[in-house]
Amino acid sequence: MRLIQLRGDGGDIRVGVVEGDLVRLLDGVESTWALANAAIAAGRSLEAQATASLGAATLDYAELLREGRVLNPLHHPDPAHCLVTGTGLTHLGSAAARDAMHQKLQQSAEEGTLTDSMRMFQWGVEGGMPAPGTAGAQPEWFYKGDGQVLVAPGSALPSPEFARDGGEEPELVGLYVIGPDGTPHRLGYALGNEFSDHVTERQNYLYLAHSKLRACAIGPELRTGPLPRDLRGTSRLRRDGKVVWEKPFLTGEANMCHSLENLEYHHFKYAAHRRPGDVHLHFFGTATLSFADGVSTRPGDVFEIEIPEMGAALANPLEVAPAGFVPGGVRAL
Template sequence: MHLSELKAGGVIVRDGDDARLIPAIKTVYALAELAVNKGCKIADVIPDGGEPVDVAALASEGKLDVPVRHPEPARMYLCGTGLTHLGSASTRNAMHAAATEDVSDSMKMFQMGVEGGKPADGAVGAQPEWFYKGPGTEAVAPGDPLLSPGFALDGGEEPEIAGFYLIGADGTPNRIGFTLSNEFSDHVTERINYLFLAHSKLRPASFGPELLVGELPRHIEGRSRILRGGEVIFDQPFVSGEDNMSHTIANLEHHHFKYAPFRRAGDLHVHMFGTATLSFGAGVKTEDGDVFEISAPAFGAPLRNALQTQADSGLVTTRTL
């Protein structure tokens, strides 16, 4: 089952080729909240009826939003973990390894995941790399531009899977589902010094168009493409799912939600699980107007966003009160 949300308000449920606009409920957040409060699955609270719709057409027309938003954007957290996929360390190691060291910190972190990222059920595994991207204001809808700040040195895609979580009244994280994600980052800034990783991640990210409800498939095959003037300049497959990862989803979830401030009732969390495929690693330098396209059959309609660079606002000063 897949869920989508209209920018104008309204929730779409798709089972196979059949999609309908469900009556009465306007947001996936409200639908998830209802399921959490009732202690049941989302499928159990979806009303019957509703007019049929074409999800692919709505996506191509730019009418779909991020599948889940919080009514208060400051209570929506965009976070993620890196070096989680088999093969993900090679590009990062090339970026961060100095000529005088045998193994970079990136490779050490990756190896920790390989050795301890998939613990036995009930056990705590290795702690992953973690980063923060911003509040819900930085969640970009399918078809909308990804805005790169004027001071950025790069704006590059990262094709990932993201999980959406609503925190219940008792502090329990409730996973709503998974979407495609473009974890947009500044890889040139990151390459200068690994300690700039936090700066490089403070960028918007896009999600959707469809939310996969249920467990994440163990093996996911997708494609990451960049189009410039209608011509494809980058096209590579990417894989995800636990069969292709050095961590389990449960282990990554634990190390995010073990922090009490991330279990505040009513908050919405979006967690990006990492990737091993970057056009930056292939030497691509993105330009304004480039269109990022991320697709995978398990997630329905592809995620497309164009790159747009903002004007540099210059020196930011403070005012003394």
């Protein structure tokens, strides 16, 4: 099942099920978060809860996207209770890149010159796919912000005025709600543009945290149920209506060095990440960046990310945000 959130005719939030070119609205459901909590309380799946709430009204999906009425597929009514995070160094890339990476790992190990990033990647290759129910190697983990950093499909991704770069990261995102007893419940998966400052990150890997504190986009759809192991999508950059960069990208566990279960464990093992009612949006990493191909983005560029199995593409233009804070802006009380 593919679910979306949208702005209704009266400005209220509605939830709908994608049925081909149409979206069938759910009755009596004010948000995906509310739908998930109702499913948890009833002891049923999200799909079953949505099916029980199906209404008769339908809307044209393409028109909703054109009008900018489609929202992120999951949010918390209080943005402070939505944690946006991610894990890196999780993907193997294409077969050729994988072979090259392994050769580089072997050569670097023999020479004793492994960087910290390469060493962490090696740990993932060796121990990121443990047997089900057991813990494997810890991945790189980062924090992006709370629910305030989310940008709806079609809306502009704001790059702060102090940024050195604003580049896309096409990724899968896990969408979760924490139950009353502290159990994380996975609603499903969505497309995501993790959007980072790669120039800042390349200065020094200890600047990774700074490079990730940015806006991001998720959606348009939430896909429920099991995820195919091999997913193949396309990431592109449009400038003045023309494609200036395009590349296929691979994701899903068949193209990763960490299992999704292992990534979930190392995020939710922390008690602070299991607070009842909270929403978690967790990016699972990527292996494809326009920045890696020497592309420098500009305001007005449009990022497009698509995977056929995940439904409609995620598209967002880039803009530079106005200055929000200046040196010396802290006041003493």
